[in-house]
Amino acid sequence: MSQFDDEIRLTPVGPGAYEGLVDPAWNIGANPNGGYLLCLALSALRQAAPEHPDPVSVTVHYLRPGLAGRPCRIDSQVLRTGRTLSTVRATLLQDGVARLEVLAALGDLVAGTEPTITLGPPEIPPPDQCVQRSGDEQGVDLSILDRLDIRLHPDEAKAGAAGRAQVTGWIRLRDGRPPDTLASVLFADTFPPAVFGLLGVVGWVPTVELTVHVRRRPAPGWLLGQFRTQDLNDGRLIEDGALWDSTGNLVVQSRQLALVRLGERKN
């Protein structure tokens, strides 16, 4: 059994309502990782619309930080069920207060299609020649790295060293569970902020909103991610990301709106 699957397991408690635990294993400092919280919500939505298991388009707004080690409740609603897509929404609550609001289209993706147009993967050394992401950046304890194995491009592994707002690297679950479309959504929100590559560590970069498009089911093995910020204005940035599977096929495109809080720390 996979730790990831264990730690997003939910119990139905009423029509469209589920309960679970926000496991502290997925913390960054004292706060649960946003991608993990999103997977808890998606775990509920998968149960609410079982005919469409794959998150095809997922938007989350992070209303308030999650509470690590505390129970959570997810209230879900199916807005429309069609032949190929279900449109769904969910609110993740803790202590009776909404933390995440999610709007998504779920579908049934395939692995083997030949794309008509596609983005190819970037060049990067193999995982064993990359730099393992460790917990000591900014002095923040990254418990999540006991769950995720992240290997950064050697030129981009040190904040400020890349000379551009870009981070590239490999990612997989440490428990050996092969990636699926749900884990691909998680991976879209677990790399260090790309803006650190240009500006160094600039403080806390909280995500306001994240949209992830999953384009196909990933092949087993590592995923390769690249994240980039080309737009930072008035304390708000856009970060674009993409993930490719071990066969070089594009699996995810992601985009998030985040705040840059100079000098603040997430711990």
Next chain:
Amino acid sequence: MSQFDDEIRLTPVGPGAYEGLVDPAWNIGANPNGGYLLCLALSALRQAAPEHPDPVSVTVHYLRPGLAGRPCRIDSQVLRTGRTLSTVRATLLQDGVARLEVLAALGDLVAGTEPTITLGPPEIPPPDQCVQRSGDEQGVDLSILDRLDIRLHPDEAKAGAAGRAQVTGWIRLRDGRPPDTLASVLFADTFPPAVFGLLGVVGWVPTVELTVHVRRRPAPGWLLGQFRTQDLNDGRLIEDGALWDSTGNLVVQSRQLALVRLGERKN
């Protein structure tokens, strides 16, 4: 008074509830343009959260086509109000059936900030040397072009001519109303599908989901838009867009997930 403002005017009818008319002036074929329907929903959300007038992050899922010439109702809910952002949701209904589901963060943007990192505008001839978008593509009547003046890059104005999935052009409201952040959202969903530039007219390209990030208030005058598809797989494409104002500042980044329905027509 502006036609656009007139045609998105709503009347409050209860707590968070508004009513209006889906004006057929914004049709593409027999269906209202999705960007116009979204602006009706945003018009409600602006009233629901008046302290934050600018759509900063907007995601819409198009559940069912709108009904031109028919009344609409928008049910809105404020999920959270903070100092700098309000998070809100809305459902647009016609004949009692949900057509659009919107999740958004509203804020208060400024015009004059100097960006730290930005995307510059592409090269394009001035509007009077571009090709006015006309109603005769695919034989579909584009009533919306009585409201919007769209001038396409001469190399990209004919479907299939660009040799890549890209469309670039100028846009403004025909009524002379200067652009604001709301009109900028409209403009993000009113160019021809970028995929036509590569494949020619491939049928109907209905939007499943559109996310628009507005980055600043636009200066008066034309906006310049560029839209591109780099990812088309298994009948689903991602289209990325950006809009710049007349001073060359980036105003919008947009991304949509759309279906490619070969041989079908939207009329």
